Ligand SMILES: Nc1nc2c(ncn2[C@@H]2O[C@H](COP(=O)(O)OP(=O)(O)OP(=O)(O)O)[C@@H](O)[C@H]2O)c(=O)[nH]1
Ligand SMILES: [Mg+2]
């Protein structure tokens with residue numbers, strides 16, 4: 292037996308594809324979001340509100356990582372936007388090659404904002420770069436105020452945290468101080484928005500966050 | 511759960527290298543996992559042992575995982591220590607607010623083959 296030195300990062304192949312996705316999207320002036328949350332936190336609801344609020348002036352498209360059904364895709368197709376569903380069966384996260392294949396099905400010349408709804412999971416998607424411009428982590432109030440500490444990698448790698456379902460905060464005894472303390476410990480620079488897709492609290496702030504970044508990527 | 515995908519990537523990397531070097535049988539395989547990688551060594555072991563049997567060259571491979579600790583420093587009392595996981599409560603002053611500096615990479619370091 293001989294010993295062979297390799298020294299290769301196992302995610303290198305993924306990162307290479309992610310880089311080419313990112314270059315492609317950037318060359319077309321498309322702002323791309325990678326939306327990560329637990330199952331049911333409200334990712335599709337947020338995209339629905341976003342479609343409604345941005346209106347026809349912003350051309351939006353969605354890549355859906357709902358692996359078992361096409362329900363989320365159907366909810367968004369109602370808005371008349373292009374939706375590509377990624378069907379890989381049982382994967383716990385999307386990877387860059389899945390997104391690369393989905394990009395081939397989209398009319399890239401006619402898109403300003405591309406949202407990728409990742410598979411509902413706060414652990415696995417964190418390690419896989421898809422080529423997005425920004426990572427948006429969503430946590431919903433019923434999951435509990437102590438959850439950030441359990442998913443440190445995604446908190447550390449996120450560009451924005453959306454805390455959804457604030458309309459349920461009282462019923463869930465949600466303690467905002469615990470959330471703030473965990474954020475301070477894990478990623479003090481992380482911007483965050485309190486949001487309710489039900490009452491639309493925080494939606495103006497979210498739309499402003501998006502518009503500011505869309506203006507930059509369109510240049 | 512993504513350990514299955516990681517094990518697949520690890521076996522791909524091993525096969526690529528074995529092809530290049532004309533290796534027909536792989537023995538020890540050394541993986542270095544950054545403390546901040548959020549992968550579970552036991553789950554990676556398990557997934558590797560399931561998938562390795564799909565190829566004659568990797569069938570007898572034995573995986574060894576080394577966790578590379580992160581450097582940790584408390585923002586409050588400046589206590590410095592090493593962490594093998596996402597630790598953000600300071601063991602000295604018990605406050606939250608530890609800065610961690612370390613790798614989140616999972617790297618195939620070396621393997622033995624013939
Ligand atoms: N009360 C309340 N319910 C919400 C809010 N946002 C979403 N929901 C509800 O939460 C449930 C799940 O929402 P989805 O948007 O499907 O969540 P998701 O993250 O896309 O779920 P998966 O794709 O299955 O992981 C639905 O019943 C929504 O109506 C909110 O702000 N407040
Ligand atoms: Mg959904």
Ligand SMILES: [Zn+2]
Pocket residue numbers: 584585586587588589600601602603604605
């Ligand atoms: Zn301390």
